[in-house]
Amino acid sequence: MTYRIVQRLADAARPEDLFQGQWQNRRTKLDDFKPYLHERWAEGCTNAGTSGKRSRLTATRVATEPSAPTSSRFRTSPIAPAARPPSPRTVTGWILTHPDTLPESKRLKLKSVLAGCPELDALTRHVRAFGKMLTQLQGAQLPQWIKAVRADDLPSLHAFANGLERDLAAVTAGLTLPWSSGVVEGHVNRIKMIKRQMCGRAGFGLLRKRVLLAS
Known part of the structure; x- marks a missing residue:
């Protein structure tokens, strides 16, 4: 029995050839939902991740069942997911x-x-x-x-x-004159950085010396 099953799987040329046996036409819990799943697939809802793992399992089983009339189209013509929009x-x-x-x-x-x-x-x-x-x-x-x-x-x-x-x-x-206070602002920022480096542990005298020696 095991040998025949292995041999049948090895000789299968198409996925449809694997769906053989007494369970092939047996009613399942998915039968009541197949029309809805086919309708959603036709509308372009092919991203199973949007509905969770249960929907992914359901869509996969329906798409691969031989009784589904459009199962071959589901497997051979997947709809590419939409490109991710750029971030703000x-x-x-x-x-x-x-x-x-x-x-x-x-x-x-x-x-x-x-x-x-x-x-x-x-x-x-x-x-x-x-x-x-x-x-x-x-x-x-x-x-x-x-x-x-x-x-x-x-x-x-x-x-x-x-x-x-x-x-x-x-x-x-x-916005009109060619002069700018950018240089002054740069010096102010540099002095503030030197002051922060001392963590408030020194007075104005040391700050003045550091500024003059740094320049």
């Missing part, structure tokens, strides 16, 4: 990157993301317009930029625009 951090990096330096593949992915979200598309336009003002010293366009931002439903960007408007003259000068 990734999309942010694409938006903040200059369009001319963004690789073509990432540019196309960003275009696909923006096509599905009008708010994000508007945000991208405003961010890039502000970046152009910043790098090309076009501070005179700041009032128009703020007006364009308020025309869109972007509350977070509205708050940023309100902050700029509270100190409009200084921001406009910063």
Whole structure:
């Protein structure tokens, strides 16, 4: 008996040849659910992981049973899972990157993301317009930029625009004049770092000596 079973399995040319025996047409607990499972498969729900291990087992058994009329199609024509969407951090990096330096593949992915979200598309336009003002010293366009931002439903960007408007003259000068306080801010950060290294164990005299000797 065991030899005949082994021989039958070895001689099987197709998976369907393995489904032989008295249990082949026996009713199972899955029979009542087969129409629903076939319908869900036809609708494109082929990812068993979305429904848990029980659904994976059920879908696998139904798809491989010889009594299922579409079992061959299930095995030979699987539907590829949808591509995983990019993370918010990734999309942010694409938006903040200059369009001319963004690789073509990432540019196309960003275009696909923006096509599905009008708010994000508007945000991208405003961010890039502000970046152009910043790098090309076009501070005179700041009032128009703020007006364009308020025309869109972007509350977070509205708050940023309100902050700029509270100190409009200084921001406009910063976006127009060639001078920058970046060097001063760098020295301030360096002094703070040296102070933190001493963990509050020394006074101003030692801090002054360390700053002067470090420079």
